[in-house]
Amino acid sequence: MKNNDLGLLIIRVSFGLLMLLHGIAKLLHGVDFLGGMFQSVGLPSFFAYAVYVGEVIAPLLLIVGFRTKLAAIAFAFTMIVAVLMAHAADVFTLTQTGGWAVELQGLYFFGALALFFTGGGKLAVSSVSKWD
Template identity: 60%
Template structure:
């Protein structure tokens, strides 16, 4: 069987983009009060919570359609880093209830985004010829 890197990148883009977009839609419908409150408790301005919409709505849409995929992937990776430091540092060395790493979902999003940052969106992306594609 012949390998097809571009089809693999499409599958990765759809997976990472769609699954993170679901998180963003939940934030859109449920509000950002939880995140805003968490930021304020850490001494940061609450309005920074709107940045989650960039990382969990805009970035996944860019990744899904393959427009400036590398920018979308970078934004998503930075969103994962922010989520780690704001919420998940205590879980760094914990196992989840099913035996996997407690941060495996965040890790998969981060590493998937990082892979797309280095590879770009592939041939099946909406844009392919810019340095950020």
């Protein structure tokens, strides 16, 4: 039995919940450390607050399936920024066990990209919109 919509629901909820945990940590402990990272590359520290879009709002939207494509592209952009800001030196690196050093960020990025192209499926709140 093939059920693509159930598969998309599982992916949306899994990715959303797992990233939401990162966002909750930032809600509880703040993003000051990110502000310093942005300042160190010449950007304003208030850019750090954008992490709430990618790690709280977008995951919540993915979980319920509201505007899945928009949420997914925001999620993917967040992962690009995270890699560039904190993991750029690891992009071409393997771990001691042979895994990609940024495989978690890569999984989040490519999963979000897949959701951007597929949408949320029929088990999503906004399943009839072009931005589902």
